[in-house]
Amino acid sequence: MMNEMNEIVEQIQKASKIAILPHVDPDGDCLGSSFAVSLALQKTGKKVQVILENDRPEMFHFLPGSYINYEAAEANDDYDTVICLDSGDLKRLGKRYVIFEKGSVTVNIDHHATNTRYAQYNYVDVNAAATGEIVYQFIHQLRIPICHDIATNLYVAISTDTGGFKYSNTTAKTHAVIAELMETGIPIADINRKIFDTMSLVKLKLTAAAIERIQFYHEGLICVIVLPNDLLCDLGVTEDDTEGLTGLAKSVQGVEVGVLIKEKEPGVIKVSFRSNEYIDVANIAASLGGGGHKRASGCTLNMNLDEAVDVVLKKLEEAFK
Amino acid sequence: MMNEMNEIVEQIQKASKIAILPHVDPDGDCLGSSFAVSLALQKTGKKVQVILENDRPEMFHFLPGSYINYEAAEANDDYDTVICLDSGDLKRLGKRYVIFEKGSVTVNIDHHATNTRYAQYNYVDVNAAATGEIVYQFIHQLRIPICHDIATNLYVAISTDTGGFKYSNTTAKTHAVIAELMETGIPIADINRKIFDTMSLVKLKLTAAAIERIQFYHEGLICVIVLPNDLLCDLGVTEDDTEGLTGLAKSVQGVEVGVLIKEKEPGVIKVSFRSNEYIDVANIAASLGGGGHKRASGCTLNMNLDEAVDVVLKKLEEAFK
Numbered sequence: 280m281m282n283e284m285n286e287i288v289e290q291i292q293k294a295s296k297i298a299i300l301p302h303v304d305p306d307g308d309c310l311g312s313s314f315a316v317s318l319a320l321q322k323t324g325k326k327v328q329v330i331l332e333n334d335r336p337e338m339f340h341f342l343p344g345s346y347i348n349y350e351a352a353e354a355n356d357d358y359d360t361v362i363c364l365d366s367g368d369l370k371r372l373g374k375r376y377v378i379f380e381k382g383s384v385t386v387n388i389d390h391h392a393t394n395t396r397y398a399q400y401n402y403v404d405v406n407a408a409a410t411g412e413i414v415y416q417f418i419h420q421l422r423i424p425i426c427h428d429i430a431t432n433l434y435v436a437i438s439t440d441t442g443g444f445k446y447s448n449t450t451a452k453t454h455a456v457i458a459e460l461m462e463t464g465i466p467i468a469d470i471n472r473k474i475f476d477t478m479s480l481v482k483l484k485l486t487a488a489a490i491e492r493i494q495f496y497h498e499g500l501i502c503v504i505v506l507p508n509d510l511l512c513d514l515g516v517t518e519d520d521t522e523g524l525t526g527l528a529k530s531v532q533g534v535e536v537g538v539l540i541k542e543k544e545p546g547v548i549k550v551s552f553r554s555n556e557y558i559d560v561a562n563i564a565a566s567l568g569g570g571g572h573k574r575a576s577g578c579t580l581n582m583n584l585d586e587a588v589d590v591v592l593k594k595l596e597e598a599f600k
Numbered sequence: 601m602m603n604e605m606n607e608i609v610e611q612i613q614k615a616s617k618i619a620i621l622p623h624v625d626p627d628g629d630c631l632g633s634s635f636a637v638s639l640a641l642q643k644t645g646k647k648v649q650v651i652l653e654n655d656r657p658e659m660f661h662f663l664p665g666s667y668i669n670y671e672a673a674e675a676n677d678d679y680d681t682v683i684c685l686d687s688g689d690l691k692r693l694g695k696r697y698v699i700f701e702k703g704s705v706t707v708n709i710d711h712h713a714t715n716t717r718y719a720q721y722n723y724v725d726v727n728a729a730a731t732g733e734i735v736y737q738f739i740h741q742l743r744i745p746i747c748h749d750i751a752t753n754l755y756v757a758i759s760t761d762t763g764g765f766k767y768s769n770t771t772a773k774t775h776a777v778i779a780e781l782m783e784t785g786i787p788i789a790d791i792n793r794k795i796f797d798t799m800s801l802v803k804l805k806l807t808a809a810a811i812e813r814i815q816f817y818h819e820g821l822i823c824v825i826v827l828p829n830d831l832l833c834d835l836g837v838t839e840d841d842t843e844g845l846t847g848l849a850k851s852v853q854g855v856e857v858g859v860l861i862k863e864k865e866p867g868v869i870k871v872s873f874r875s876n877e878y879i880d881v882a883n884i885a886a887s888l889g890g891g892g893h894k895r896a897s898g899c900t901l902n903m904n905l906d907e908a909v910d911v912v913l914k915k916l917e918e919a920f921k
Binding site for chain 2 (some may be wrong): 451
């Protein structure tokens, strides 16, 4: 790994005009990592541009760093080095694949286990909690001092990908890196409020509606939330808003499996499962044509909502036998 | 500070039977700190007992460590050393003040700025995020290795008092200590699920009811939740359940001040205020006979609910002038 890092550092030191490509539908880790790399390399006198496919989610507007969109980058196609951050494969680059393809030197820095090592130079550390954790090491290796703005970006990258240091990917090293970042005096209470404790009214109303619809089965071990399409339309809910509701079902005291059954459109039912300790929900989802992990999985059922609820409940009851 | 720590370490090394007193209505910090100290000192062959005034909240039942209640301790009054943890003053000891008074050596370890230095030996570090952070240093100073169980207790102590490392009391040192604790391999995802992501159904139903009652004023800058007493009775809500709802009001996108107006009983209205960036809610609460900090304050109004809402709204509108 150290060898791969040194090779990339060498390539970056030789580069003069660098394109940084976060993945499509950018999240905190890829945005924070990208801005951190670009701010760091700009300090060394290099021309660096972060190129986004889509706009950033509003919650990340406060991140220090600038970017251009795909169209502006296309008109400007003399990047000698392209660095992809937090992207497991080339599909995650979207239209910006064209920019990647034209790069004389291509670099891939990521932490996803599924990474396809698609660049000339690849650094994939699956033990890193976030790409931001790896970027911290790179900036250190490049001997560029970590300023307040770089620290803010890396703090957001790492905290969002670890659910605020709560998920199992968080390691001792994660906290050690955060300790270093905090030495710059970043206002972490403000940052955390912006990324974790700000909710749209739509999302809040949806949460209330979901709680009102909670149903328990199997002596309270199964908690199910069913969201009919007309409710979602009435509230003006987007795909993002329903994220986290399966976790809400799972979080009720005494529950082992939380299930969200969402009528995306009539006849198309998205189901997601989360479990706490012992039920393998990957199996349940697989038996319904879906997939995922032991503790988080999902499937799509092409049937009406009532039928879907029956099918899912039957599978759940079987899983507890 | 180092001198005070060394003196206490010396006293602890001389002690043979030690009583550990967390504060009344125990929280994660005082319980985790107390169990950590008792497990550590037991390793050195000392007799140590954690003595609780009330039972632990259910969410902390998983903490490794044992305790006795006040009555059992009373019958057993030959403690030579008494260590108070996380208690700002002697009132926080409740009935167990009797045990404190009988101690030949008394020690007070805390991080509250209001600490009255009531013991023979006092170590009060107001820059520590949690008493657990100080206890970590003490155990280190005593050269007792931090095992899995001690690390679990200290992790809970520190993470609960920092709101999961999100509050402004969290420092670089806090994360450095957590990094050390995690080297023992504690299952942080499980721990965080138990302390942060488990909710009673009553609390969830109350949250839904609170969201349904959200009202905005002053172009969405003020978000108010009013909870009438009959609603609280219907839902079977306890005092603890309403904690966090002012934060919910404050978290709505675009809101500067979140307010919870709770009819504790007819004629007794508890009001709490939280602000995000610029409104000084200490002033607002003070003008209503209450108090607190710039960003979090409260007051009690002895009037009927409708009157209270009017009074509070008038004060809020004035604050925005």
